[in-house]
Amino acid sequence: MQAGKPILYSYFRSSCSWRVRIALALKGIDYETVPINLIKDGGQQFSKDFQALNPMKQVPALKIDGITIHQSLAIIEYLEETRPTPRLLPQDPKKRASVRMISDLIAGGIQPLQNLSVLKQVEEEFQLTWAQNAIISGFNALEQILQSTAGTYCVGDEVSCPQVFLYYRFKVDCTPYPTISSINKRLLVLEAFQVTHPCRQPDTPTELRA
Amino acid sequence: MQAGKPILYSYFRSSCSWRVRIALALKGIDYETVPINLIKDGGQQFSKDFQALNPMKQVPALKIDGITIHQSLAIIEYLEETRPTPRLLPQDPKKRASVRMISDLIAGGIQPLQNLSVLKQVEEEFQLTWAQNAIISGFNALEQILQSTAGTYCVGDEVSCPQVFLYYRFKVDCTPYPTISSINKRLLVLEAFQVTHPCRQPDTPTELRA
CATH class of the missing domain: 3.40.30.10 (Glutaredoxin)
Known part of the structure; x- marks a missing residue:
C-alpha cells in the first residue's frame, strides 16, 4: 500500500x-x-x-x-x-461515538481558540486569559463527560484516538479536573507518548529538550 | 435497534x-x-x-x-x-479522508470562531469583522481544496457528510469562491436540505419563516 x-x-x-x-x-x-x-x-x-x-x-x-x-x-x-x-477506536459503535465526541470537543471546541492565528487577533495583554477561558470552559465539560466514559483512559481501558492537553503552556490550574489529570498522567508514561513528546522532536530547540 | x-x-x-x-x-x-x-x-x-x-x-x-x-x-x-x-461517506478511504478533512476544516477551523460564546468575548464593534475573518480565511483554503476534490458536490458526485455555510449571516462576499458557491447552490435545492433549512424549523420565528 x-x-x-x-x-x-x-x-x-x-x-x-x-x-x-x-x-x-x-x-x-x-x-x-x-x-x-x-x-x-x-x-x-x-x-x-x-x-x-x-x-x-x-x-x-x-x-x-x-x-x-x-x-x-x-x-x-x-x-x-x-x-x-x-486499533485506536473501540469496536462498539457507542464507545466509538464517545471517543469521537471527546476528540471533537478538544480538537473543535478548545484547540481552535488557542491557535496562533487566532491569538494574534486578540490584544496581547488578553491572550493568556483568552486561551485559559477556552481551556477552562472545555475542561469543565470534559471532566463531566469523562466521569461517565473513562476507565484507565478516556473511554474504557483502551488507549483510543489520542488526546493531548497542552494546558501547561497556558498555566491552567488542573486541580478541579481530577479525571482529566489522572488519565493524562497515565497516558504520558506510555512509550508512544514519550517518543513523540514535544521535548523530543527533531525540531525541538536545545533549551526545551528533555 | x-x-x-x-x-x-x-x-x-x-x-x-x-x-x-x-x-x-x-x-x-x-x-x-x-x-x-x-x-x-x-x-x-x-x-x-x-x-x-x-x-x-x-x-x-x-x-x-x-x-x-x-x-x-x-x-x-x-x-x-x-x-x-x-451512505454519507464514500467507500474509498482516500475519498473518505477528503470528506473528513473538509468537514473538520469547517467544523473545527471556521465554525468554533463564530460561536455565540466566542463572539461574546470580542468587543461588539469588532464581532462582524472577527467572524468574517474566520470565514474568509477558511474559505480561501476550502476553495483551493474543493478545486481538486469536487465533482457535483464536495468530494466527487455523491452528497457526503453534509457541510453547510452560514456565511450569509455574516455578510461575506462569495464572489472569490466560485466552487464553494456552486456546490452550495446544488445542495440547497435537495429535499434533505430544504426540509431541514433554518427557515423551516419548529422553532423558526414567524418573521424568518419561508
Whole structure:
C-alpha cells in the first residue's frame, strides 16, 4: 500500500501534530518528519510550497499513499481505516461515538481558540486569559463527560484516538479536573507518548529538550 | 435497534444543528425536535437540565439508542456506522479522508470562531469583522481544496457528510469562491436540505419563516 515512507509536516509544540505523532507511534508506522516552524521566517506555514500542500497553512499534514491529508482527526481516521491494527477506536459503535465526541470537543471546541492565528487577533495583554477561558470552559465539560466514559483512559481501558492537553503552556490550574489529570498522567508514561513528546522532536530547540 | 424515536436538541439557526438535521433527513431517520433557544431566557443551553445532557452547553445533541451524543461530526459518524444506508461517506478511504478533512476544516477551523460564546468575548464593534475573518480565511483554503476534490458536490458526485455555510449571516462576499458557491447552490435545492433549512424549523420565528 505504501509508496515510500509517509512524511509528516509537524511542529514540535503543536498539539495537533503531537496527536498525529502519537497515532503513528501507536500503530508502529515509520515516517519522516519535515519540521514546519510556525514562528521562524514569519511562519514557514505561509510559504508558497507549504500552502500548496495545506491551504489552511496549518500543521500537521501527512503525505501518505500518494495523497496529502490535513486536519489531525481526519488523518487519524484514515490511518485507522487503512492500518486497523492496533486499533485506536473501540469496536462498539457507542464507545466509538464517545471517543469521537471527546476528540471533537478538544480538537473543535478548545484547540481552535488557542491557535496562533487566532491569538494574534486578540490584544496581547488578553491572550493568556483568552486561551485559559477556552481551556477552562472545555475542561469543565470534559471532566463531566469523562466521569461517565473513562476507565484507565478516556473511554474504557483502551488507549483510543489520542488526546493531548497542552494546558501547561497556558498555566491552567488542573486541580478541579481530577479525571482529566489522572488519565493524562497515565497516558504520558506510555512509550508512544514519550517518543513523540514535544521535548523530543527533531525540531525541538536545545533549551526545551528533555 | 431503536428504543423510541431519536430526539434532536436543536436551534433553528445553528449550523451544526442543521448539519445533523440534514444527515438525519438524508438517511430517512424519523426524529423529534426539542428546540433549545440559545438566546431566550439568557440561553436555554445553560439550564441545569440541558447541561446534564451536554456539558459543553451547545447544540446539537442527539438522544438515540439509549445514549446521548453531541458534537455534530461525532453524531454523523455514529449514524453512518449504525444506519449505513444511504451512505454519507464514500467507500474509498482516500475519498473518505477528503470528506473528513473538509468537514473538520469547517467544523473545527471556521465554525468554533463564530460561536455565540466566542463572539461574546470580542468587543461588539469588532464581532462582524472577527467572524468574517474566520470565514474568509477558511474559505480561501476550502476553495483551493474543493478545486481538486469536487465533482457535483464536495468530494466527487455523491452528497457526503453534509457541510453547510452560514456565511450569509455574516455578510461575506462569495464572489472569490466560485466552487464553494456552486456546490452550495446544488445542495440547497435537495429535499434533505430544504426540509431541514433554518427557515423551516419548529422553532423558526414567524418573521424568518419561508
